Amino acid sequence: MSINTEFWNKAARKYAKRPVQDEAAYELTLDRTRSYLHADDRVLEIGCGTGTTALKLADAVNHITGTDVATGMIDIAREKAQGVANVDFSPMAVPGGTPPEAAPYEVVMAFNLLHLIEDTEAVLAQVHGMLKPGGLFISKTVGLADKGAWMRLLISAMRLIGKAPYVKYFRIAEIDDHITRAGFEIIETGNYPASPPNHFVVARKL
Numbered sequence: 202m203s204i205n206t207e208f209w210n211k212a213a214r215k216y217a218k219r220p221v222q223d224e225a226a227y228e229l230t231l232d233r234t235r236s237y238l239h240a241d242d243r244v245l246e247i248g249c250g251t252g253t254t255a256l257k258l259a260d261a262v263n264h265i266t267g268t269d270v271a272t273g274m275i276d277i278a279r280e281k282a283q284g285v286a287n288v289d290f291s292p293m294a295v296p297g298g299t300p301p302e303a304a305p306y307e308v309v310m311a312f313n314l315l316h317l318i319e320d321t322e323a324v325l326a327q328v329h330g331m332l333k334p335g336g337l338f339i340s341k342t343v344g345l346a347d348k349g350a351w352m353r354l355l356i357s358a359m360r361l362i363g364k365a366p367y368v369k370y371f372r373i374a375e376i377d378d379h380i381t382r383a384g385f386e387i388i389e390t391g392n393y394p395a396s397p398p399n400h401f402v403v404a405r406k407l
């Protein structure tokens with residue numbers, strides 16, 4: 202099983218410059234996420250990229266640890282975090298990596314990540330293990346199941362030459378099933394944007 206560290210390291214500077222693709226969907230995601238956060242929460246974000254979301258949500262919680270497999274992403278996140286006292290960024294791969302701040306957390310977040318990881322069960326089991334009882338997993342995962350065969354072929358070809366990462370073609374119901382089977386109760390879902398669906402889930406650890 203491969204983790205595309207090299208791909209994401211190379212992509213980091215370009216990713217940092219890319220504008221948010223759907224501003225309204227992003228703002229809605231932030232608002233819905235924020236509505237679940239508390240001032241004393243310790244939060245872990247996995248696959249945090251260049252840290253934008255963690256930095257935007259920092260004022261709502263006690264502390265956020267942003268983690269990502271790509272040191273290139275973490276370097277940029279650290280540059281952006283200068284002067285923000287309650288956010289730290291560290292390299293960490295999932296599944297398997299150890300967070301720098303000891304678990305358990307009140308909240309674990311994973312935005313635009315699960316469809317990029319081969320072993321969904323393993324990463325969800327790890328998230329479950331890093332949460333306090335009753336803790337929240339808040340995620341967004343792109344559902345690409347309806348992408349045509351030609352698009353899948355194109356992505357496979359690009360992968361061969363290192364121009365695309367591993368991608369999983371989830372149906373929305375499959376994402377919810379995976380999360381439920383990992384020992385969570387889903388308490389909110391939405392698709393922001395609706396097409397292709399970027400599936401927002403808030404789930405409580407049972």
Ligand SMILES: C[S@@+](CC[C@H](N)C(=O)[O-])C[C@H]1O[C@@H](n2cnc3c(N)ncnc32)[C@H](O)[C@@H]1O
Pocket residue numbers: 204205209210247248249250251254268269270271274293294295296311312313314317318
């Ligand atoms: C599409 S970007 C999303 C970044 C950010 N969460 C956002 O919503 O803008 C996916 C991020 O996940 C990271 N990533 C990919 N596979 C990972 C893994 N196995 N463990 C940790 N991070 C991973 C990549 O380095 C990249 O920064």
